[in-house]
Amino acid sequence: MTSALLPTYARYALAFERGEGAWLFSTQGEKYLDFGGGIAVASLGYNHPHLVEALTEQAKKLWHTSNLFQMPEGERLARRLCDASFADTVFFTNSGAEALELTIKMARKWNAANGSAERFHIVTFQGAFHGRTLATIAAGGNAKYLDGFGERTPGFDQVAFGDLKAAERVIGPRTGAILVEPIQGEGGIRVGDRDFIRGLRALCDHHKLLLCFDEVQCGMGRTGKLFAYELYGVAPDILASAKGIGGGFPLGAVLATKEAGKGMTLGTHGTTYGGNPLAMACGNAVLDIMLADGFLDEVARKGLVLRQQLAGLTAAYPEIVTEIRGEGLMQGLKLTVAPAEFAAAARAKKLIVIPAADNVVRILPPLIVSDEEIRIGVDRLAEACAAMKAAKEPEKA
Ligand SMILES: *Cc1c(COP(=O)(O)O)cnc(C)c1O
Numbered sequence: 471m472t473s474a475l476l477p478t479y480a481r482y483a484l485a486f487e488r489g490e491g492a493w494l495f496s497t498q499g500e501k502y503l504d505f506g507g508g509i510a511v512a513s514l515g516y517n518h519p520h521l522v523e524a525l526t527e528q529a530k531k532l533w534h535t536s537n538l539f540q541m542p543e544g545e546r547l548a549r550r551l552c553d554a555s556f557a558d559t560v561f562f563t564n565s566g567a568e569a570l571e572l573t574i575k576m577a578r579k580w581n582a583a584n585g586s587a588e589r590f591h592i593v594t595f596q597g598a599f600h601g602r603t604l605a606t607i608a609a610g611g612n613a614k615y616l617d618g619f620g621e622r623t624p625g626f627d628q629v630a631f632g633d634l635k636a637a638e639r640v641i642g643p644r645t646g647a648i649l650v651e652p653i654q655g656e657g658g659i660r661v662g663d664r665d666f667i668r669g670l671r672a673l674c675d676h677h678k679l680l681l682c683f684d685e686v687q688c689g690m691g692r693t694g695k696l697f698a699y700e701l702y703g704v705a706p707d708i709l710a711s712a713k714g715i716g717g718g719f720p721l722g723a724v725l726a727t728k729e730a731g732k733g734m735t736l737g738t739h740g741t742t743y744g745g746n747p748l749a750m751a752c753g754n755a756v757l758d759i760m761l762a763d764g765f766l767d768e769v770a771r772k773g774l775v776l777r778q779q780l781a782g783l784t785a786a787y788p789e790i791v792t793e794i795r796g797e798g799l800m801q802g803l804k805l806t807v808a809p810a811e812f813a814a815a816a817r818a819k820k821l822i823v824i825p826a827a828d829n830v831v832r833i834l835p836p837l838i839v840s841d842e843e844i845r846i847g848v849d850r851l852a853e854a855c856a857a858m859k860a861a862k863e864p865e866k867a
Contacts, residue, residue: 482817489516492839494822502817505835505847506824510655510687510800513714514759515836521717524755525748534746543750550757554696556705557725561734562745562753566686566712567601569722570649572739573710574605576726577647577680578625579733589646592682595631597657597827600649600684609649631660634669641673647680648673652698655687658828659795659802664702671704680707680730686722687800690714691760691837694770694798701797714837719752760837769837772844773798776833779848787855789862795830799837802830803851807858815857821850 486494486502492515494502507513514521528543535541548560563569574592581589592609600606607615608623616622627645629636631654648670654660674681683706688698690711699705707730712722722744743749759765780794780801790812793804805812809825816823816831824832835847 482814484817491515491517492836492843500820502820502822503843503847503850504822505833506822507714507834507836508718509824510692510713510834511716512718513690513692513837514717514756515838516718518717518759518838520759521752521755524751525719528748528751532747534743534748536742537740537745541745541747541750543747543754544745547750547753547757550754550761551723551725554757554761555709555725556699556727557709558728559726559731561724561726561739562749563712563722563724563741564720564743564749565601565722566684566710567603567606568741568744569686569710569712569724570600570606570609570684571603572724573649573682573684573708574609575739576708576724576731576734577649577682579738580680580730581646581733583733586646588644590625591642591644591646592626593637593640593645593648593679594626594628595637595650595654596628597631597654597660598628598649598651598684599654599656600651601686631657632663632666634666634673637670638673641677641679645677645679647682649682649684651684651686651688652702653688653693653797653800655800655832656826658804658826658830659800659832660828661795661797662702667699667702668704671706674707682706682708682710684710686710686712688797690756691766691769692798692800692834694766694773696760696766698797715756716749716752717756719749721749721753723753765837769798772839772841773801775841776801776835776844776848779844780833780851783848783851783855786852787859790855790858796833799833799835799839801833802826803833805829805831807862812854812858815854815861816850818857819850819853821847821854823851 485497487497494504578590594609598610600609605623609626611628627640652662709725783791809831826832
């Protein structure tokens with residue numbers, strides 16, 4: 471039967487009916503180890519008792535009231551996020567793209583509030599992904615995502631990721647901000663190096679620009695820090711979060727300093743659903759776990775375990791895996807074969823990994839993954855490598 475869904479996705483012939491920890495169970499009764507986490511969303515895995523309880527308890531009380539009313543659980547979550555970060559203020563959204571839209575609006579409005587409305591241009595980077603709205607596809611600059619959707623939203627000047635000199639050169643009288651993923655996700659787990667990220671902070675300070683980090687994928691514990699910027703020893707002025715922040719419930723957030731948010735006065739932005747009671751219950755429950763003593767240290771430790779074991783793949787299958795890169799539980803395998811084909815080979819071994827650009831597959835296990843599960847996952851990756859190697863050299867098979 472043909473699908474009634476708009477065919478914008480090439481979906482795998484695989485559906486899941488339940489999950490438990492790092493494992494997914496298909497409608498055919500097969501058990502998969504999930505090293506994709508629904509694209510870094512299932513940060514605490516599936517069926518986490520604390521999240522399930524928080525969601526179901528809230529579901530019995532109140533789902534939605536709108537932002538016309540006080541939101542006690544939202545106040546609490548915003549306060550906790552500020553206490554745990556550089557930020558003074560938070561706005562909740564339903565998705566990453568919406569968080570980026572507000573990031574862009576806030577940066578523009580800050581410049582306008584400073585009497586420089588002409589400074590609405592933002593420096594962005596090749597390989598970036600910021601979402602699929604009209605502004606965020608312009609910010610990301612991927613021609614495939616822009617094609618056919620009319621005139622590109624103006625105000626984004628893109629340079630090569632990692633090229634500090636090019637970023638400096640492109641800054642002009644209309645530039646008001648820099649927007650970067652400290653670690654590119656969709657772009658292929660490209661880790662911004664320390665000098666580059668710190669250099670962007672210095673450029674922003676020098677030219678009076680706002681530094682905006684898109685941590686939709688690399689934030690919320692993924693790297694072993696609550697936010698990736700902590701790895702660099704510099705803070706942004708605005709940070710967009712989503713994906714892992716809701717543990718599977720649609721939730722995004724924009725974190726900002728008081729100064730960066732100063733243009734966003736009464737009525738300048740809004741959302742119907744953003745920050746509703748169900749989302750806030752889930753967001754608070756996710757933070758309960760992530761901020762618990764030792765949790766993030768464990769993520770960092772398991773990231774090293776994963777990294778060490780993945781290194782064995784480049785040694786054993788240099789003709790398939792040429793590089794391992796990433797931070798914490800956000801790792802990428804740079805491949806000589808098509809990432810989609812590699813991901814299919816991994817699925818055949820009952821392991822889920824996610825293709826990205828730059829010939830990379832992403833390894834994004836839930837942060838609650840165990841050492842034993844890491845070992846099983848890497849074994850299955852090795853099996854996928856062996857299968858790809860055999861397919862590549864049929865004459866020797
Ligand atoms: C996924 C992603 C987005 C977009 O998030 P959506 O929830 O799909 O709108 C933006 N930025 C980055 C870095 C992402 O990984």
